[in-house]
Amino acid sequence: FVDDVYAGGSSKLEATNNYDLVSYVCNGHDFPVEDLKRYDNWTIVLDRDQVEKRQHLLGYDFTASNDALYCSYSGSIPHGDSMTKRQSCGILASLYDPLGLLIEHDMHARSIWRDINKSTPTDWEAIIPVPLVKAVTDWAALSDALSKSRPSSRHALLDQPLVLSTDASANAWGADLRSLGDLSVRVAGRGGLFNSSNLSWSIPRKELDALHRGLLWVKSLSPYLPMATHYSEYQVPLNVLFPRCPDQPLTVVVDSEVTVYRLKRPSNDAKLPAPEQRRLAAVRGLCLELRAHVKHVASNCNPSDSISRCSLPKSFNCSNLASALEGPSVTYYPGEELSSGDSSYVQGQTVTSAPCTEDAGYAQGLFMTNASSSEDAGYPPLYKVASLLDDDFFYGSSMSVDDLPVSPPEASTSPSSRAGHVMLVNSDGLDLPNISGLDLSDDEKEELRLLLEFVDTTRGITDSSESTLDNIEFQRRLTACARRCQSNDTDLSKFRDYLEGKTAVGSLGLRKTVFQRLSKHCSLDTDGLIRQRRWYSSNSETDSDDGGTIYLGNSRYAYQVLCILVGIYHYSFGHPGQRRLRSIIKKRFTARGISTAVRKTTSSCARCLRARASKSIRYLNSDVQDMIVTQLWQLVGVDVVGPYGRPSTRHRSRLSSSASNASASSQGDANLDPSKDYYVLVCQDAVSGYIAARPMRNSKAETVAMALHAIFCEHGSPSVLVSDRAITSILTKAVRSILIKHGTRQYSLPGYSQHLSFWERSHRDLAQTSRAIMVSSATPEDYIYSYLLAIRCYNSTPRHWSTISPSALHYAYRQRLPTDPPTNFPSVDWDKLEIKYLNVDYLPYVRSLLPALSDLQEKTKVTVQEYIDNWRSKQADLRERSIKETPQNYKLSLYDLVYMTEAANNIGGHLNSSWRGPLTVVRLAGTSMVYLFDGILLPNDYGGNLQVSRDGNSIEGGPDQASLVYASLKNLVPARALQSLVYDHLEKGVRVYQDAAGGLSTMPASTDGSDQSKILLRQAQDKPPLEEGGLAAAHEGSQSVEANAPSTVRSASIPPSKELDPGWLVVSTDGSTYRGLAVLGDEVSGSDLVPLRPISLLSTTGVLSTLDPETVYYVSRSQLLYVTSSTRPLTRSILERTRNLLERLGL
The missing domain is CATH 3.30.70 (Alpha-Beta Plaits)
Structure with missing residues (x-):
């Protein structure tokens, strides 16, 4: 089927002859070309009344007099x-x-x-x-x-770049295509309505969908336009029937900054829903294919705005669009990767990162220089309210600091401006600011340094060299930093003058309305800081302890303060996790980039990674169950956790000296430490989540009863106590006696309803927090101490859906006394309670009347089965959503950093799993095993000779095979955040490595690939000195080996009278200078100090390697142990003796 015949030419005559020839040939082959279809664009056809007759062209009515098209x-x-x-x-x-x-x-x-x-x-x-x-x-x-x-207009200039504009409203999307040569002429347009399932999408998501649809539409038109041509799968390439203009880049304009910023930050895609992640990836790919860049303009400059609103515009000023295209604006270029934590300067303006979960992507420091471009969608001029674009944002009469006009931090042009982004890595892997490398004044650096002292990694160790500062000093230093933050921010400084009455209202200009509205819920505290009152507090309320959130403003200094505060609260709340830490910071401070600071600072924390890795199965919490009780401390759940830290039965029986006929339990209890607790009784409120705990030495019924009595006397007697079916500790006569005295009913879980144990949902958080505290504590074996600290952190931390902590709720209720009647109390739904739980008082009676209660049993069975089916349906939905939102395609690759964890071998030691790392993947051995390098290995190590093998499964030219660690994939925990941190610092000339104490440290990166040698040298220097008494004591449980056993060590100190020869292999035990293997230098003299050059054993073959040929240490003769007289490869016997010696010395 042929619709039309086209004939062209360089002149009218040539075009006419071509058409005559084509029509003649077609008619000769019985393919008639009707005269009615004959048309040219230069002949004006008149009708009988001498009025121009419209012709038909491409489905339009055409008039040659004005060369225009009319819709039909x-x-x-x-x-x-x-x-x-x-x-x-x-x-x-x-x-x-x-x-x-x-x-x-x-x-x-x-x-x-x-x-x-x-x-x-x-x-x-x-x-x-x-x-x-x-x-x-x-x-x-x-x-x-x-x-x-x-x-x-029929004619469109196609020798200039094209401009595609897209927009979306609540109901429709639109796309408009024009040429930069004449923006008043529309080349083509496209639009559509969102279907019913898409109407609930947020506006940012609809804007992104409109951009994707517009790019796909232009890609389908690319064969006819001056741009990169892309044909569909079965499309035949077009014949060239007209002079084709050279391809031009495509400019895409949108009026949604959130879309541009999400395109610019691919690292934030993981926080978005899976459909939006796929759409962003598709848009980036299309921009790369079409050579398109996306630019933000105001709504009044977007020609597709009228399409999405389904209404013809009265007029469109194309000069506004031309000015917006030439002016400064946020722009995404294909292939660009903007780090979400850095600040970039685009065409004279500051663009600060915005967290993708709370943003909606506005540049949180964008300075609007064009008044017309800010009058967008009804927003006040000269500023943007970033939070108004959030999908879940609800606003009323109140406003936030985001409403203030924002000015950019002054961009430094000095060479040291890049140093402001250099961060340091502390021993736990936290990315903290490098104060000395910041482009700040000396006073600002001193304030940051004093505040940084509160990042307490010691967790209160008494023998630590760092002293824990008190709360008064912390508040003083925090006040100084907050005052500096508000002074550096121009808008906050003016707002403070307004609150103090130093600024005339008439001089505020456009800020007048904003300041007046902010002053309704903002005030100055006694220190002169701007605070925002809580949304739930009135003007008459004054709380000396909680004066509201502190504004930190928008500046480089404020962001560094925010990063330091993240580190402080991360340790003070016991590694609470990013979500809770973000909630903690937001309850105290108002600032831009809180999520970014939390993520960049704590994502690489090795302690948190270890705590999460110990929990291999990640349970999915179901939705909130139906509330049986509506008042505090009326329904509590009780559980006994432990034992923790108790030696195994085998170890106790070995140490026991009791008679053989004594019972095993009594014999074991007699050998326990009478001053130590091994169990914890946990009692949690069903409404507030508050946890009361009591340490216990054992889990006997009498001990549990006394612990419950102590808790109830302190916190009040609940109406109902629920527990699992612990028949030996809780469902006992002693506990029932205490509960009767307190007027408390007792219920237990049925055998099928573990999901009803609300008190166990917090156990995972408690265990994770206690492990993080325990690995940082001076007494890691005391798990009870860490568990109680974790309970305090849990009680003092608000849940992410609330602004009030469990402790704040708990201590606001009226205690219930035992004389208060629990029955028919309006706060307890006894019907639901009877259905879900088993009344302990009824159990004997029900067992005796089972034949008479068959109907009731059947009814209860049906009710419970329906509940279980609904619960399983919810779990399936949660599991499906988790799979869709969680990346499942992670594959271990070479140079990946991992940690290795394995369960402890002893009984009861599941909480003390072995932890090792970071390690680097250097070889993939099949699908389940890998070889690891013990440390951080980078591609430029070993002199830059590292190469990936042809099959891509191993690294060649690196460490010896014998020094690698062979591990299973199931025991590895990827450290992707730490890996990203290591490579980011490497680009800035900083090498991150693991020191001798197992923590992380930094040093300047080398350019010759000698970092590994320097790391080994630093580890040898940082090892602690030997204790007095010579060799280290044997580990507990190992066989005792005498220090002078010649068959094990065979080494001796060098006498003062012995003449030393250069080249001797010795071991230095001088902790103040150098500890480890060394060789005597060439300039050996008769003095007491001997020159040494450090070396190391690189493999099991006995080959020695020099760490640093230019480093020489001078050590006393009395601190040297003789090994052999040369540095040639060691024999097997000498190698074994040397390794035994180094192991005994702790080297």
């Missing part, structure tokens, strides 16, 4: 108030506009048709409502007028 309307204007659905469909489909030159009018018809379908869904002969009849009539009249009087 074939319908009629209806009359009357009655119209069927079929008639309305015929009228609304009568406008033919294939290029979308008047796409807004067609979109209006589609919206009318949607309303008709909603009112009359099925019957085509049904009468539509009168308002819709009027809408159809008005649309038809306007269509007829537009087809007669609304010309569109």
